[in-house]
Amino acid sequence: DAGVTQSPTHLIKTRGQQVTLRCSPKSGHDTVSWYQQALGQGPQFIFQYYEEEERQRGNFPDRFSGHQFPNYSSELNVNALLLGDSALYLCASSLFSWGAVEAFFGQGTRLTVV
Amino acid sequence: SQQGEEDPQALSIQEGENATMNCSYKTSINNLQWYRQNSGRGLVHLILIRSNEREKHSGRLRVTLDTSKKSSSLLITASRAADTASYFCATDAEDDYKLSFGAGTTVTVRA
Numbered sequence: 001d002a003g004v005t006q007s008p009t010h011l012i013k014t015r016g017q018q019v020t021l022r023c024s025p026k027s028g029h030d031t032v033s034w035y036q037q038a039l040g041q042g043p044q045f046i047f048q049y050y051e052e053e054e055r056q057r058g059n060f061p062d063r064f065s066g067h068q069f070p071n072y073s074s075e076l077n078v079n080a081l082l083l084g085d086s087a088l089y090l091c092a093s094s095l096f097s098w099g100a101v102e103a104f105f106g107q108g109t110r111l112t113v114v
Numbered sequence: 115s116q117q118g119e120e121d122p123q124a125l126s127i128q129e130g131e132n133a134t135m136n137c138s139y140k141t142s143i144n145n146l147q148w149y150r151q152n153s154g155r156g157l158v159h160l161i162l163i164r165s166n167e168r169e170k171h172s173g174r175l176r177v178t179l180d181t182s183k184k185s186s187s188l189l190i191t192a193s194r195a196a197d198t199a200s201y202f203c204a205t206d207a208e209d210d211y212k213l214s215f216g217a218g219t220t221v222t223v224r225a
Contacts, residue, residue, distance in 0.1 A: 004156070009160050009211060022156075031211075033211075033212065033213075035213075035215075037154075040217070041217055041218075041219050041223065042118075042204075042215030042216050042217045043157070043202075043215045044215075045160075045212035045213065045214070048211050054209045055211055056210070056212060072150075073167075088154060090156065091125065092157075092213075100161050101206070102147070102162055103159065103213060104159065105149075105156040105157040105158070106156050107155050107156040108154075108155060108156055110154075
């Protein structure tokens with residue numbers, strides 16, 4: 001059973017460019033969340049998708065957008081890249097529940113903006 | 115801003131010793147989870163404790179939760195070199211779908 005897969009693993013972009021990161025959730029999971037982790041910090045919540053809708057959003061500018069497809073996979077798009085967007089981007093999948101939810105994380109995409 | 119804060123920021127111990135790290139958080143929670151991260155890669159879920167639980171065990175891990183003090187501790191017994199990693203606590207709250215992470219504790223286990 002494949003876990004959460006993210007692509008690409010590493011990416012170098014130039015300031016001002018746009019980037020798309022991809023995530024396939026763990027089999028059977030229907031909810032995808034994205035986190036940004038700066039060096040030496042804990043992950044920060046960007047947004048969560050469920051039933052192809054953005055269910056909750058963290059404190060990130062509109063340059064960060066996402067999408068969830070009918071097969072539950074998801075994309076994170078970042079426009080007008082800034083140097084400060086350099087970070088590890090983590091995708092987490094889970095199965096929707098009204099109770100406690102354990103999230104399964106992918107290995108992340110390391111984005112470097114130069 | 116981070117919801118939780120782990121203490122200490124870094125910990126170095128000898129193989130076979132126990133490692134204890136603490137997490138404090140600011141607002142009421144539903145659940146608290148601990149995750150491990152190796153070398154800046156993906157996070158691995160270790161244990162989840164609900165707000166109405168006080169202690170939980172999983173293998174060599176023991177987690178406690180004190181909601182009156184808004185704090186939790188993670189104990190790793192008989193540490194191994196493979197336990198070298200960063201450990202994060204994460205909380206979730208009522209009507210809140212996100213996990214809020216602390217800045218983590220970096221644990222180094224020396225052979």
